[in-house]
Amino acid sequence: MVDYFIGIDGGGTSCRAALANGNGTILGRSKSGASNILTDPDTALKHIAEAARLAFEEAGITPDLPSAPAVLGLAGNNVGDAVNYVQARLPFKQSEIVSDGVIALQGAIGDEDGAIGIVGTGTVYIARHDGKLHSIAGWGFQVSDLGSGARLGQLALQESLLAYDTIRPMTGLSKAILAEFGNNPENVVDFARLAKPGDYGRYTPKVFEYARQGDEAAIRILNTGAAGIDEALDAVNAITRSKGRLCLLGGLAPLYPEYLAERHRSRLSEPLADALTGAVALAVKAYGSPSEARA
Amino acid sequence: MVDYFIGIDGGGTSCRAALANGNGTILGRSKSGASNILTDPDTALKHIAEAARLAFEEAGITPDLPSAPAVLGLAGNNVGDAVNYVQARLPFKQSEIVSDGVIALQGAIGDEDGAIGIVGTGTVYIARHDGKLHSIAGWGFQVSDLGSGARLGQLALQESLLAYDTIRPMTGLSKAILAEFGNNPENVVDFARLAKPGDYGRYTPKVFEYARQGDEAAIRILNTGAAGIDEALDAVNAITRSKGRLCLLGGLAPLYPEYLAERHRSRLSEPLADALTGAVALAVKAYGSPSEARA
Numbered sequence: 001m002v003d004y005f006i007g008i009d010g011g012g013t014s015c016r017a018a019l020a021n022g023n024g025t026i027l028g029r030s031k032s033g034a035s036n037i038l039t040d041p042d043t044a045l046k047h048i049a050e051a052a053r054l055a056f057e058e059a060g061i062t063p064d065l066p067s068a069p070a071v072l073g074l075a076g077n078n079v080g081d082a083v084n085y086v087q088a089r090l091p092f093k094q095s096e097i098v099s100d101g102v103i104a105l106q107g108a109i110g111d112e113d114g115a116i117g118i119v120g121t122g123t124v125y126i127a128r129h130d131g132k133l134h135s136i137a138g139w140g141f142q143v144s145d146l147g148s149g150a151r152l153g154q155l156a157l158q159e160s161l162l163a164y165d166t167i168r169p170m171t172g173l174s175k176a177i178l179a180e181f182g183n184n185p186e187n188v189v190d191f192a193r194l195a196k197p198g199d200y201g202r203y204t205p206k207v208f209e210y211a212r213q214g215d216e217a218a219i220r221i222l223n224t225g226a227a228g229i230d231e232a233l234d235a236v237n238a239i240t241r242s243k244g245r246l247c248l249l250g251g252l253a254p255l256y257p258e259y260l261a262e263r264h265r266s267r268l269s270e271p272l273a274d275a276l277t278g279a280v281a282l283a284v285k286a287y288g289s290p291s292e293a294r295a
Numbered sequence: 296m297v298d299y300f301i302g303i304d305g306g307g308t309s310c311r312a313a314l315a316n317g318n319g320t321i322l323g324r325s326k327s328g329a330s331n332i333l334t335d336p337d338t339a340l341k342h343i344a345e346a347a348r349l350a351f352e353e354a355g356i357t358p359d360l361p362s363a364p365a366v367l368g369l370a371g372n373n374v375g376d377a378v379n380y381v382q383a384r385l386p387f388k389q390s391e392i393v394s395d396g397v398i399a400l401q402g403a404i405g406d407e408d409g410a411i412g413i414v415g416t417g418t419v420y421i422a423r424h425d426g427k428l429h430s431i432a433g434w435g436f437q438v439s440d441l442g443s444g445a446r447l448g449q450l451a452l453q454e455s456l457l458a459y460d461t462i463r464p465m466t467g468l469s470k471a472i473l474a475e476f477g478n479n480p481e482n483v484v485d486f487a488r489l490a491k492p493g494d495y496g497r498y499t500p501k502v503f504e505y506a507r508q509g510d511e512a513a514i515r516i517l518n519t520g521a522a523g524i525d526e527a528l529d530a531v532n533a534i535t536r537s538k539g540r541l542c543l544l545g546g547l548a549p550l551y552p553e554y555l556a557e558r559h560r561s562r563l564s565e566p567l568a569d570a571l572t573g574a575v576a577l578a579v580k581a582y583g584s585p586s587e588a589r590a
Contacts, residue, residue, distance in 0.1 A: 136460045139480055142487040143453040144460075158438040165431045165439075167530040185434055192437040235462040 002287060004061070006052050006070035006092060007280025009103060010035035010044065017051035018280040019059050019068075022288050026280060028059030037086045038076040048072065049091050065091040069287035072096070073103030073279045094287055100275065101126045101135065104249055107278030108271035111285075114244025115236045116271070117229065120251040121201040123148040125232050127239045134239050137232055141197050146228025149252055153200030155221045156207050157192060161185055163217070171217040173210040177203065208255050226259035233264045247271045297582060299356070301347050301365035301387060302575025304398060305330030305339065312346035313575040314354050314363075317583050321575060323354030332381045333371040343367065344386050360386040364582035367391070368398030368574045389582055395570065396421045396430065399544055402573025403566035406580075409539025410531045411566070412524065414547040416496040418443040420527050422534045429534050432527055436492050441523025444547055448495030450516045451502050452487060456480055458512070466512040468505040472498065503550050521554035528559045542566045 004027075007018045015035035019028045032051040035044035049065060056063035070092040076082055077099045087097055101118060105126045108116045115127035123145045124138030141150035156177055163174035164185050181187035191199070210218035236246070246267045248256065257265050299322075302313045310330035314323045327346040330339035344360065351358035365387040371377055372394045382392055396413060400421045403411045410422035418440045419433030436445035451472055458469035459480050476482035486494070505513035528541070535541075541562045543551065552560050 136462065137456075139456050139484045140487065142490070143449065143483060144456050146457075154438065158441075161432075161434050161439050162441075162526075165527070165530060166533065167431065167526050188438060189434045192435065195437070231457075231462050232460070235460060238461065 002067070002069060002093065002289075004056070004064075004068045005280055005283040005287060006055065006065075006068045007103070007276055007278070007283050008035075008048055008051065008070060008072040008074070009100065009274075009276040009279055010037075010048060010051075010072060010074045011100065012036045012039075012075065015044070015047040015051045016276050017048075017055040018276045019052075019055040019061070020280040020284055022284065024281055024284045024288075026277065027061070028055045028057070029276065030054030030058050035074065036076065037074050037082045041082055041085050044074075045086060045089050052091070067093055069094040069283055070096075071098060071103070071279050071283040071286060073098055073100045073275060075100050096282075096286060098282070099135075101138075102133065103278040103282060104275040105133070105278065106282050107273040107275045108247040108249060109245040110272050110281075112244050113240060114246060115240050116247045116249055117233060117236070117253075118250040119147065119149075119229065119248055119253050119256055121149040121197045123229065123232070123250075125236050127236050128244075129240050136235055136239075141200065146232070147225035147256075148197070149201035149204040150197035151200070151228070152207050152221055152225050153203035154192070154195075155224060156203045156218075157188055157200070159217045159221060161188055169216060171210070171215050172213070173206065173215045173218045176206060176210070204252070222259045226256065226261075229256065230261045230264060233260075242267065245269050245272075249275075297362070297364060297388065297584075299351070299359075299363045300575055300578040300582060301350065301360075301363045302398070302571055302573070302578050303330075303343055303346065303365060303367035303369070304395065304569075304571040304574055305332075305343060305346075305367060305369045306395060307331045307334075307370065310339070310342040310346045311571050312343075312350040313571045314347075314350040314356070315575040315579055317579065319576055319579045319583075321572065322356070323350045323352070324571065325349030325353050330369065331371065332369050332377045336377055336380050339369075340381060340384050347386070361388060363387055364389040364578055365391075366393060366398070366574050366578040366581060368393055368395045368570060370395050391577075391581060393577070394430075396433070397428065398574040398577060399570040400428070400573065401577050402568040402570045403542040403544060404540040405567050405576075407539050408535060409541060410535050411542045411544055412528060412531070412548075413545040414442065414444075414524065414543055414551055415545030416444040416492045418524065418527070418545075420531050422531050423539075424535050431530055436495065441527070442520035442551075443492070444496035444499040445492035446495075446523070447502050447516055447520050448498035449487070449490075450519060451498045451513075452483055452495070454512045454516060456483055464511060466505070466510050467508070468501065468510045468513045471501060471505070499547070517554045521551065521556075524551065525556045525559060528555075537562070540564050540567075544570075 009016045032047040035047045037044045053063040125136040127134045160174040160177040162168040163170040304311045327342040330342045332339045348358040420431040422429045455469040455472040457463040458465040
C-alpha cells in the first residue's frame with residue numbers, strides 16, 4: 001500500500017513538488033532549481049529529487065522517495081530520448097512523465113471535461129472531451145502560436161519597421177521600439193535574425209501598455225493576436241462542444257480577455273487549482289487504490 | 296577621354312557585365328560566376344573582372360579594364376566593410392558600388408521619376424522623386440518584406456499546421472505540404488526553426504498553383520501577401536505622388552498583379568530595360584563627358 005504521492009511541475013526556471021496522501025490532500029509543497037530535461041537532464045534529475053525530499057520535509061515526514069509514486073509534468077516531454085533518460089533515473093516507486101499542459105489542465109478543470117489555453121511566450125490549448133485529451137498549437141512562433149507573446153513582440157518590431165518605411169503611421173509604440181534600437185532599422189534586423197521566442201516576448205508588455213493608451217499600432221497588433229486566439233478557441237470548442245470549463249493560463253491570461261470575442265470571453269472561468277495540484281492529483285488517480293482515487 | 300564604360304550586375308549566383316560606348320550603346324554583354332561580396336569577396340572580385348573582360352571580348356575589343364570606369368550593382372552593398380574591401384581592389388579606372396536595387400531602378404524607368412518593386416524571395420521598393428532615391432522595406436522576412444516569397448512560403452507552412460490543428464479547414468495545399476513533411480508537424484517545426492528565406496520560398500510556387508485551382512488557403516495566403524504589397528505601393532505612391540512608371544520586377548512579378556488592388560494594377564508597366572542596362576547607363580552618366588551623358 002502506498003501512503004504518499006508526489007506531483008512535480010518542472011520547467012526551465014524552477015522545479016516544484018507537492019506531497020499528498022491517498023485522499024489527494026496536499027501535505028507539503030516545495031521548490032528547487034531548474035529542471036529542463038532537454039538542456040541539462042542530470043541537473044533536472046537532481047532538482048526533481050531535491051524538490052520531492054523538501055516536500056516530505058515541509059509535511060513533517062521523513063523523506064522516502066522509493067516508496068512514493070509520482071506524476072511529473074515536464075516541458076520537453078515530447079522528446080523521446082530525454083524522457084527515456086530521465087524516466088530510467090527517477091528515484092520514485094513508479095513514475096509517469098506527462099506534459100506541463102496535462103498537469104495544468106488537471107489542475108484547472110479537475111476531472112471533468114473542459115479545456116485550457118496556455119497563453120504565454122508560446123500558446124498551446126488542451127481540451128478533454130469524453131475523457132480523451134486533445135492538444136492544439138504549441139509548435140513555436142515561426143509557423144504556429146498565433147497570438148503568443150513571441151508573436152506579439154515580433155509584430156511590434158515589424159510594425160516599427162513598417163512605420164520607419166512610411167508604410168504605416170509612426171505611433172508611440174513604434175517610436176519607442178525604434179528608439180530602443182538606436183533608431184537604426186539594421187539593428188532591428190540583426191536582433192530579429194537570431195531572436196528566440198523569449199527575446200521577442202520582451203517587447204510584449206510594451207504592446208499592452210501602449211494599447212491601453214489608445215496606440216493605433218498596439219491595438220492593431222493585439223487585435224491580430226486575439227483573432228489568432230479566438231480561432232484556436234473555436235477549434236477547442238468544436239472538440240469540447242463548448243462544454244465544461246474554459247480557462248486561460250500563462251503570463252498573458254490576465255491581459256488578453258478584453259481583446260477576445262465575446263463568445264469566448266463570456267465562457268472563461270478561473271482555474272480550480274494550479275498545475276502542481278494537477279500533477280499530484282494525477283499521481284493519486286494513477287497509483288492510488290481505486291477507493292482513494294477521487295482527487 | 297574615356298572610350299568605354301562597364302556596368303556590373305552581381306549577385307549570389309552569377310555576375311553579369313555590359314560594355315557601352317560614350318553614347319550608352321551597349322557593345323557587349325557577358326556572364327561569369329557568383330559575386331557575393333559578403334560571403335566570398337575574393338571570388339567576387341575574380342568574377343567581376345572576368346565578366347568585364349568577357350564583355351570587352353564579346354564586343355570584339357581588346358580588354359582594358361584600367362581604362363574603363365564602372366558602376367557595380369551588388370547585393371550586400373549596405374555592409375561597409377565588404378564594400379571597402381572590394382572597392383579598394385577593383386581593376387577599373389574609377390568605380391562606384393551601388394545596390395542591386397539602384398541599377399534595377401535605372402534599367403526599369405530610365406532617368407525619369409518613378410518606382411520599382413522587386414518582388415522575389417524578399418521585397419524591396421525603390422522610388423525616385425525629383426531625382427532623389429527612396430528605399431522601402433527589404434529588411435528580411437522575420438520582421439519585414441510582407442508578401443515576399445519567403446513570407447508566402449512561411450504562411451503556407453503555418454496554414455498547414457493550423458489545418459492539422461483543426462483551426463482552419465484542411466485544403467489541398469495544406470494536405471500537400473503536410474505530405475511533404477511525412478504528415479508529421481514536428482518535421483515542419485524542425486524545418487521552420489532553421490529555414491532561410493530561400494527555404495521558405497521553395498513552397499511559394501505551390502501557393503500560386505493551388506490558388507489557381509481555387510484552394511481557399513492558398514487564396515487567403517496570396518490575399519495576405521498582396522495586402523502587404525499594396526500598402527507598400529501606397530507608401531511608394533505617396534513619395535512619387537503616383538507620377539512616372541511603376542514596375543514590378545523579380546520572380547513573383549508576373550504572378551502577383553491579379554491579386555493586387557486595382558489602383559496599383561492599372562498603373563503597372565513593363566520595365567524599359569534590365570538591371571545590367573541600368574548599371575552601364577549609370578556608369579556613362581557618372582563618368583562620361585557631359586555631352587555624352589544621355590543614357
